[in-house]
Amino acid sequence: MASKVEKFKSAGKGYGLRATSTVSPGEVLYVSEPFSYTVNETGRGLVCEFCLCTPDRLLQCSQCKFAKYCSKQCQRESWRDHKRECTFLKNPQFGTGILRLVGKIVFKILRKSSCPSEELYSVSDLEANLEKMSNENRIEFERYGMLLQHFLKDEIVSQLPAHIKPSDLFAKVSYNAMQIEDGAVLSVAIGLYPSMSLVNHSCDPNCVTLFMGRHVHLRAIKNIKAGDELTIQYTETMRPTEERQRELMRIYCFECDCHRCQTRDKDDKMLAGDKQASDETKALVSKVLELQESKKWKESLALCRDQLKRNSGRVPDENIYQLQILDYAMEACMALNLLDEALQIGYRTLAPYRLYASGVSRNGALKLMHLGFILYKKNKRQEAIKTLKEAFDVLRIFFGTDHLMTKDVLGILK
Numbered sequence: 001m002a003s004k005v006e007k008f009k010s011a012g013k014g015y016g017l018r019a020t021s022t023v024s025p026g027e028v029l030y031v032s033e034p035f036s037y038t039v040n041e042t043g044r045g046l047v048c049e050f051c052l053c054t055p056d057r058l059l060q061c062s063q064c065k066f067a068k069y070c071s072k073q074c075q076r077e078s079w080r081d082h083k084r085e086c087t088f089l090k091n092p093q094f095g096t097g098i099l100r101l102v103g104k105i106v107f108k109i110l111r112k113s114s115c116p117s118e119e120l121y122s123v124s125d126l127e128a129n130l131e132k133m134s135n136e137n138r139i140e141f142e143r144y145g146m147l148l149q150h151f152l153k154d155e156i157v158s159q160l161p162a163h164i165k166p167s168d169l170f171a172k173v174s175y176n177a178m179q180i181e182d183g184a185v186l187s188v189a190i191g192l193y194p195s196m197s198l199v200n201h202s203c204d205p206n207c208v209t210l211f212m213g214r215h216v217h218l219r220a221i222k223n224i225k226a227g228d229e230l231t232i233q234y235t236e237t238m239r240p241t242e243e244r245q246r247e248l249m250r251i252y253c254f255e256c257d258c259h260r261c262q263t264r265d266k267d268d269k270m271l272a273g274d275k276q277a278s279d280e281t282k283a284l285v286s287k288v289l290e291l292q293e294s295k296k297w298k299e300s301l302a303l304c305r306d307q308l309k310r311n312s313g314r315v316p317d318e319n320i321y322q323l324q325i326l327d328y329a330m331e332a333c334m335a336l337n338l339l340d341e342a343l344q345i346g347y348r349t350l351a352p353y354r355l356y357a358s359g360v361s362r363n364g365a366l367k368l369m370h371l372g373f374i375l376y377k378k379n380k381r382q383e384a385i386k387t388l389k390e391a392f393d394v395l396r397i398f399f400g401t402d403h404l405m406t407k408d409v410l411g412i413l414k
Contacts, residue, residue, distance in 0.1 A: 004029045005218075005230065007120050007198055012257070014127065016229050017120070017198040023224040025360065026397040029207065030218040034191035035117040036081070036104045037180060037214055040097060043188030049082075050074035052189055052213050054182060064089040081108065094151045099144065101190055102166075102173050103152060110159055120195035124164075128171040132253035137171070144170040175252055181211045183404030189214070201252070202231035203244060203260040208362070208398055221397055222359055238356050238363065239320060240267045266356060273315035273322070281307055281321040288328045297335040304329035318352045330370070339374050346371045365394035369409060376412055388413055 010016030048070035145166035291300035333342035353364035372388035
């Protein structure tokens with residue numbers, strides 16, 4: 001129920017969500033179930049398609065042989081939404097991502113069933129940004145619309161209300177869907193939460209979203225007064241202003257005018273050092289990420305070590321691309337069990353994270369958590385406990401005390 005929040009007209013942004021009372025960091029303001037959701041490529045075969053838990057064994061739908069569940073109970077609970085799509089899932093192209101999600105939304109609209117997720121804002125209220133989208137996006141959404149008609153057959157799509165065009169529905173979902181994360185903060189599904197779409201973006205937000213199964217929680221990370229607008233970040237904010245603005249325009253069709261963007265806050269620090277070396281480091285980031293996603297830890301670590309050596313005296317650790325390389329190097333060291341090197345690199349990242357934190361920092365707290373775990377493994381118990389306590393004080397604001405992240409830390413602290 002929306003007892004702590006209300007919809008309002010936000011100047012220059014359309015509608016927004018604001019607090020109706022004073023809120024403290026770590027407090028939950030709103031909880032929403034999805035209007036519709038589906039597992040993504042990462043989650044398929046890993047999580048239950050209904051409750052999104054991660055069991056040891058999944059049961060396969062006997063009809064489509066595509067959807068998988070942790071129990072007969074979850075399969076029964078899911079059947080109302082799954083039965084219409086079941087036949088179409090036999091075509092593997094329909095199986096995951098936005099095409100399947102929009103298909104499920106179409107079936108739900110045709111069923112004319114109400115959903116608590118539309119308490120403050122409905123699917124029909126969602127913005128499609130038709131006037132602002134690029135021609136490239138327009139063509140892409142029209143292509144998806146035709147694919148949907150092909151998979152679901154024209155006679156099904158034609159049953160939609162006249163004001164709902166398939167291509168517009170894809171635009172609404174693309175601009176408003178949320179990546180659903182598991183306990184390890186890994187994206188395993190995609191869902192549409194209409195009421196949560198009211199929460200606007202800021203590069204200095206006062207709230208975060210946290211997923212507990214398929215439900216999304218809106219949590220305060222700052223002190224909030226009654227009447228204050230509630231904001232979250234739509235994109236990674238530890239980047240220079242121009243990069244954030246380009247990303248927001250490309251994906252969401254708007255420019256941010258928060259105080260950080262207006263003042264180009266900390267851009268000089270993020271781009272500090274020799275420009276040529278900084279540009280070289282920036283170009284390397286995507287290559288290292290690709291290697292890490294393929295779990296090629298030795299190759300990625302070799303590239304990171306080489307770049308960090310060449311950057312010595314030329315690019316400071318506060319440079320945002322240098323910091324990304326340090327993060328990747330630490331992750332590779334942990335994967336390769338090179339704990340001493342991981343510790344050394346991790347300590348180098350703490351000062352930059354604190355520099356860029358506006359209040360509490362989730363990324364900084366996660367970094368402290370990893371350092372604490374490494375110290376604990378190396379039997380440096382006193383230093384580990386001190387580090388993990390500092391991490392926990394921030395993590396409980398972002399995750400609460402029932403989340404896997406905080407439970408792991410509490411397990412050692414207790």
